[in-house]
Amino acid sequence: MRLHSAPKSGNGYKVRLLQGLLGTACEVIDYDTKGGETHTPEFLERINPDGRVPVLELDDGTMLPESGAILLYLAEGTPYLPEDRVERAQAFRWMFFEQFALLPNLGKPRLWRMRNVEITPQREAELKGLFEAGYGALGVMERHLQGDREFFVGDRATVADVALYPYPRLCPEGGYDLQGYPAVRAWLERIEALPGYVPPPT
Numbered sequence: 001m002r003l004h005s006a007p008k009s010g011n012g013y014k015v016r017l018l019q020g021l022l023g024t025a026c027e028v029i030d031y032d033t034k035g036g037e038t039h040t041p042e043f044l045e046r047i048n049p050d051g052r053v054p055v056l057e058l059d060d061g062t063m064l065p066e067s068g069a070i071l072l073y074l075a076e077g078t079p080y081l082p083e084d085r086v087e088r089a090q091a092f093r094w095m096f097f098e099q100f101a102l103l104p105n106l107g108k109p110r111l112w113r114m115r116n117v118e119i120t121p122q123r124e125a126e127l128k129g130l131f132e133a134g135y136g137a138l139g140v141m142e143r144h145l146q147g148d149r150e151f152f153v154g155d156r157a158t159v160a161d162v163a164l165y166p167y168p169r170l171c172p173e174g175g176y177d178l179q180g181y182p183a184v185r186a187w188l189e190r191i192e193a194l195p196g197y198v199p200p201p202t
Helices: 010-022 041-046 067-075 085-114 121-145 159-164 166-174 182-192
Strands: 002-005 027-030 055-057 063-065
Touching: 002 010, 010 067, 010 085, 010 159, 010 166, 055 067, 063 067, 067 085, 067 159, 085 121, 085 159, 085 166, 121 166, 121 182, 166 182
Parallel strands: 002 027
Antiparallel strands: 002 055, 055 063
8 A cells, every 4th residue: 555645744644653553654755745756647636636646556556535435444453443323423523623623723823834825914813713613612521531541532542633643742843732621631641651652744
């Protein structure tokens, strides 16, 4: 298998994190997304017509885009994908939450800083909304983890934790402060203590 990704992609990191936890690996092909390498005619025709990474290229040449779909494919038949129907649905619930509430709100400020985007008055107003929604999403996670809950679904780490981990872990690079979220910070540390843990991109 090959993973088509980008060096600092949070979504690409999810895949590499799960592979580390599973003790598997594959060839990684990185693209310069800012430079347009994922929008060349060849990439759009052969890799992903949506022009985005990550994409997992399977051994038979099948291209599997979208980080959530890739995580579910890799987790199938492993302890990271619950067998119980309700727990599996709960894992999906948190994966949907991550894409809707975490990725855009926690990820965009970090992306702008990485790309040195000029913060115009319009973008300043947008950032205010992103931070408000982002801190709200972190609050949801904090409330869920309070008490004796160690992971998001069941009593062990699942694909939900893998999907949820990158953007809270990386959001301080975008200006977020996690001091007010002790349960989230403790959960991040538990993920980092798992066997096979892979550090995030620097």
